[in-house]
Amino acid sequence: MEIIAIANQKGGVGKTTTAVNLAAALHYIAHKKVLLIDLDAQGNATTGVGVDKNALTYTAADVLIDDVSLAKAITPSSSGIDVVGANRDLAGIDMALAEVEDAPFLLKNAIKKATTKGKMDYDFVVIDCAPSLSILTVNAFCATKGVIIPMQCEYYALEGVVDLIDTIKKLSELNPDLYVRGVVRTLFDGRNTLAQDVSDELEKHFGNLMYQTIIPRNVRLAEAPSFGQSIFGYEKSSKGARAYHQLMNEVLNRIDEPSQSQAQISTAFAW
Numbered sequence: 001m002e003i004i005a006i007a008n009q010k011g012g013v014g015k016t017t018t019a020v021n022l023a024a025a026l027h028y029i030a031h032k033k034v035l036l037i038d039l040d041a042q043g044n045a046t047t048g049v050g051v052d053k054n055a056l057t058y059t060a061a062d063v064l065i066d067d068v069s070l071a072k073a074i075t076p077s078s079s080g081i082d083v084v085g086a087n088r089d090l091a092g093i094d095m096a097l098a099e100v101e102d103a104p105f106l107l108k109n110a111i112k113k114a115t116t117k118g119k120m121d122y123d124f125v126v127i128d129c130a131p132s133l134s135i136l137t138v139n140a141f142c143a144t145k146g147v148i149i150p151m152q153c154e155y156y157a158l159e160g161v162v163d164l165i166d167t168i169k170k171l172s173e174l175n176p177d178l179y180v181r182g183v184v185r186t187l188f189d190g191r192n193t194l195a196q197d198v199s200d201e202l203e204k205h206f207g208n209l210m211y212q213t214i215i216p217r218n219v220r221l222a223e224a225p226s227f228g229q230s231i232f233g234y235e236k237s238s239k240g241a242r243a244y245h246q247l248m249n250e251v252l253n254r255i256d257e258p259s260q261s262q263a264q265i266s267t268a269f270a271w
């Protein structure tokens with residue numbers, strides 16, 4: 001089972017769009033069994049696959065705070081992807097977990113328990129993180145080996161990433177296997193020269209760690225969630241669908257040949 005966390009502590013950079021559509025590509029195109037875990041109290045990933053976040057019996061919060069089994073919190077969605085949903089119950093979890101000793105490992109332990117009991121049989125788990133480096137994101141980083149970082153090509157793009165990389169480095173004490181699968185450019189507008197310049201900078205900086213796929217700004221990608229559908233359910237011939245299909249191919253290729261991207265990390269992050 002491959003566990004992928006989608007993280008960047010900036011909001012609005014395309015994390016949720018990437019989580020939902022990468023999960024959907026793995027399901028629709030590669031025919032993989034996929035579980036999407038929503039770790040953001042906004043619940044956008046949950047809504048994005050057509051699940052009513054306010055009608056959930058159990059959410060990710062129940063799994064983390066109340067020790068509800070992960071299997072119980074899984075909701076099937078009409079898109080064919082299963083989801084552990086989130087809603088406002090997840091807000092304030094930092095307080096709730098302040099005194100909990102193994103707080104960083106709650107998700108990891110929940111996944112492990114469900115797997116050993118044979119209640120979880122997925123090829124891929126995709127975790128959509130909140131725009132913060134809170135205990136929720138730490139849980140994602142401890143449960144996964146590999147993080148995908150979506151970045152928007154704007155002037156301040158690199159600023160937050162320094163903190164993110166710092167956190168990932170620090171967390172290798174808790175999770176020695178943690179690595180960055182890749183950085184993906186999102187919401188890209190090729191007519192914008194600044195976006196092009198920033199994109200070139202990112203390429204120089206991250207080298208092979210950068211996915212070659214660039215996710216364009218595409219109105220279909222923005223519309224799909226309001227229909228509770230991934231881009232593959234909503235408009236599979238759109239530019240956005242093609243881009244996420246291509247990204248999925250790259251993600252799969254790197255799983256087959258991880259050494260190349262892993263070797264890049266130490267150099268790319270020495271700044």
Ligand SMILES: Nc1ncnc2c1ncn2[C@@H]1O[C@H](COP(=O)(O)OP(=O)(O)O)[C@@H](O)[C@H]1O
Pocket residue numbers: 010011012013014015016017018044131186187188215216217218219221222223225240
């Ligand atoms: N490639 C894209 N083209 C057009 N709109 C996009 C694209 N990616 C994301 N969006 C829209 O931008 C907003 C922020 O994206 P989202 O994925 O929710 O970011 P995050 O999860 O990082 O906060 C949403 O309204 C989303 O629909």
Ligand SMILES: [Mg+2]
Pocket residue numbers: 015016017040044129
């Ligand atoms: Mg989001």
